[in-house]
Amino acid sequence: MIPVTSFAGKTVAVFGLGGSGLASCHALKAGGAEVIAGDDGAERLAEAAKAGFVTADLRTVNWSRFAALILTPGAPLTHPAPHWSVLAARSAGVEVIGDIELFCRERKRHAPDAPFVAITGTNGKSTTTALIAHLMRVAGYDTQMGGNIGTAILSLEPPRKGRVHVIEMSSYQIDLTPSLDPTVGILINVSEDHIDRHGTLEHYAAVKERLVAGVQSQGTAIIGVDDIWCRAAADRIEQAGKRVVRVSVKNPLPDGLFVDHETIWRASGGARSEIARIGGIGSLRGLHNAQNAACASACALALGVPGEVLQKGLRSFPGLAHRMEQV
Structure with missing residues (x-):
């Protein structure tokens, strides 16, 4: 695993809890971030909760507390329309990035x-x-x-x-x-x-x-x-x-x-x-x-x-x- 230290001490939202989303949760937590995990599927939310992560309906949370939204590649960023989580993040001035961006930042910081x-x-x-x-x-x-x-x-x-x-x-x-x-x-x-x-x-x-x-x-x-x-x-x-x-x-x-x-x-x-x-x-x-x-x-x-x-x-x-x- 690659611990993500670039968000240490900050709160990060992760939407989409498939393989890359759950891996992002573990990496962010290992690097010192607080993770709030969301998904449209009850089974994936349950899996994340079982792994020890705080889960929430991201439609109802206060987005101003987040330093970033880590978005699954399966959710549209632009076309045919931005995913609702993207709109919520942008309206709060929260950057929207993916797991490979987290890797790039860690590589730049450490190697x-x-x-x-x-x-x-x-x-x-x-x-x-x-x-x-x-x-x-x-x-x-x-x-x-x-x-x-x-x-x-x-x-x-x-x-x-x-x-x-x-x-x-x-x-x-x-x-x-x-x-x-x-x-x-x-x-x-x-x-x-x-x-x-x-x-x-x-x-x-x-x-x-x-x-x-x-x-x-x-x-x-x-x-x-x-x-x-x-x-x-x-x-x-x-x-x-x-x-x-x-x-x-x-x-x-x-x-x-x-x-x-x-x-x-x-x-x-x-x-x-x-x-x-x-x-x-x-x-x-x-x-x-x-x-x-x-x-x-x-x-x-x-x-x-x-x-x-x-x-x-x-x-x-x-x-x-x-x-x-x-x-």
């Missing part, structure tokens, strides 16, 4: 140099996250994997030097993480999805872009440039002075990583060099998995993983259950 990889994209997030975590473990890193892939981020071990956190993030989670600052940020692709929660494709793409726009000044933004949204994002982030690695599985690039004949190549200054071969790897079949593998490889290289270790890791990747799984 700002600890490697933090954040991954998003319309498709391929989970496979790319699992592959990066696998590659880092093969390379000998103490690796913590979580976020949207299943394990609540605050249930992981705390950030520290030599320990890398590999975190999958949905657009909903990005929305709730205003100080998102990964060492390596990855935007795999953008296509139409979740418009019911973001209103327009433009807004959805802008939220996704925030993950890579927030990379630390000495960090790396890795962006798949096979769609118009990501190509534009890569240009904007590079113009802002960040290091950008472009990735393509459709066309050779003059600079960046691309896939050609089941081989990942790195291009720089008109020359290209072979990074790894992905032909014959059952868990990485298909063009979509070539994109995932190329993005993961770019991340491993950015974190200093040697080429031979990278190739070994790609070949030993077991894949995820029900994803291109042979039966």
Whole structure:
């Protein structure tokens, strides 16, 4: 668990008591905060009360006592309308954030140099996250994997030097993480999805872009440039002075990583060099998995993983259950 010390001595509301919400309650309490937990479901309220937390109907409480609202990603922040708890918090001047924001603040306070990889994209997030975590473990890193892939981020071990956190993030989670600052940020692709929660494709793409726009000044933004949204994002982030690695599985690039004949190549200054071969790897079949593998490889290289270790890791990747799984 990662104790959240940034709210020590303060009272915090937590709405949504699923896996990440309950983990947030435990982490906040461990860091010295008073937690008031709320949920629309009686069973989850009972579970939180059984775990020792004060529960309440947050519709009836005095919101001026709260330092923050920790909101479940499942509750809308903007579209089609803000959740009632968001409106209540905003009317009282209370900030609305998520559990990954709590992680970012703890990392900044205690271990700002600890490697933090954040991954998003319309498709391929989970496979790319699992592959990066696998590659880092093969390379000998103490690796913590979580976020949207299943394990609540605050249930992981705390950030520290030599320990890398590999975190999958949905657009909903990005929305709730205003100080998102990964060492390596990855935007795999953008296509139409979740418009019911973001209103327009433009807004959805802008939220996704925030993950890579927030990379630390000495960090790396890795962006798949096979769609118009990501190509534009890569240009904007590079113009802002960040290091950008472009990735393509459709066309050779003059600079960046691309896939050609089941081989990942790195291009720089008109020359290209072979990074790894992905032909014959059952868990990485298909063009979509070539994109995932190329993005993961770019991340491993950015974190200093040697080429031979990278190739070994790609070949030993077991894949995820029900994803291109042979039966």
